[in-house]
Amino acid sequence: MASSIERPPRDRRGHRPPARTGRPPATVRVRARRRLPSAAVALVVTAVLAGCGAPAGPAPGATPTGGAAASGPAPAAPPSVAPAAGAPGGAGAAAPAPDPSRLPGLGPQALAQIPGDTRQVVVVTGRGKDSSRSEVVLHRRTARGWRAGPAWPAHNALRGWTDDHRMGDLRSPIGVFTLSDAGGLLPDPGTRLPYDESPRFAISGTGFEGEPLEGSFDYVIAIDYNREPGTSPLDRTRPLGADRGGGVWLHVDHDGPTQGCVSLGEEHMKELLRVLDPDQHPVVVMGDAASLLR
Template sequence: MRELRNMMAVSVILFIGVLLTASGSAQNHPVVKHIPADHYETREIVINPVETGEHVRNREETIRIYAASKRQTKTMRVQTGRRQPAKKEQQQPSETFNKKGTVNKVATKSKKESKPAATGDAPSKPQAPAAPPGTPAPKPAQPPVAETRLSGRTGQILTVVASGSRAHIEFWEKKGQSWVRSLSTDGHVGTNGIGPTREGMSRTPYGAYPLGFAFGTENPGTSLPFRKITPQSWWVEDSKDPQYNTWQEGAHFHAPSEHLADYPLQYRYAVVINYNTARKPFAGSGFFVHVDNGRPTAGCVSLPEGEMKKLLQILHPGAYIINVNGEEEIRRF
């Protein structure tokens, strides 16, 4: 029995020697593994092959805890006042060791991509709610003549807006509560434009005046009182004549009186501008609206023949003319 115990002791001693020899060899040649701890750094973990399984499990747990603590936090970029989503992270494999000392690759879940921020133009303004049924439509914008004092006294206004000796001419009529343009054309005024005037100045009188009777070589069908020109028809413009600034029939009147029959083109269709009805000498006389001959006038307003004929056909007694140098001036009257 004693010899058996001695043999077992010698075997144990030999086994321990073998183990110690292997251990020394392993310590001289350690195994090095690279394990990504997170997305940005790599750590070297040295594991001795003689470590027990419990030691390996402890190392694996330590590695996982370290990697989790170093994970990148969610980031957001800010650009031009709007939030931008962080870039989607790709899955990165992590490495652990099993009991046999080999590497296990485990795919880690990528972080959830943040919801995309709103992009594009700013949201459009909400539209105004539709008007309920039965709501009257808004009134259209009215022309300057609607804002004049004259609009309360007459339903017809001829506007003449000059630029030098040229002019833009429009005829407005009141229809119900609105003013409607019935005629629009270009023509001429006096050689010296529109402004304060007197006899012989070749300037169209500035301001608002009633339109008087119509006259011409033929009646186009006007509702105004009409006088037809004869060989004896004159407009007296001699300031010394008691009949100054009136229509007269006669053989002769002193200059600068006007023999109407000498102007068959201009006076084919015409209407009197009631200026200086008090017949103050030298204040000015003989101002009409008549047919245009393509040149400036001596103080009258002229427009193309077709438009002049139409004007006489739609004019009614009580109409006014407004002579100005800018459209904004119409409101003054």
């Protein structure tokens, strides 16, 4: 709820503008940045952070871990079993390649909902069903299985997680959701995702623990729950209705619980933005540890 070259001066928040080092190679499809009206409208907590909590339920680009898999996801593969020593393929035989359909910490329901063409999975694992603390790990699929990045500390909603969120319950959704759009108050740090730089991402006020919220939306990635993929994270279209929530984002951490989003450090958000590639069909799998193992 967040070099030997001359460096430019810092802005009022202590940030330096990101260096412009060019866009991705020509072999990568780069999408045009969207521009919204330039009116500097602050996003108050009730307008966006309240929408930063969303239910887990059937939605465009989303499938909850407790529901039926949407069309397209690959079915979960059975866990591989190593042969016993002395048996054919046992001791002395080359070890089999890791099963590329498996991801640590995820059970068959979550695995079945990850699309077969997905090559990037952001796993958000909550400490407990009622905890606001979690960790984020980016997994990349290779020829020999999933390769995990470092674990980053994160916050989720104040009251933890839910399979059936309703607007205002202060819980984050449990589920598998696509990641298709990004934006923020600050300039694009070099993402391949469509990026909406807008003053409308400005926010002020304090969070649940009295921490300042300013800068929380410097960088955001929209989680495709109850929203229209292919639009700015600021778009307020709610296909399931307003009572089912919306505006669920990954954003810059403000050192406190959110109203439904997942927040991590600014440097980690920038790294995530630079790595995520729409051609790799990225998704986020999120929930408390026990729920993700179902």
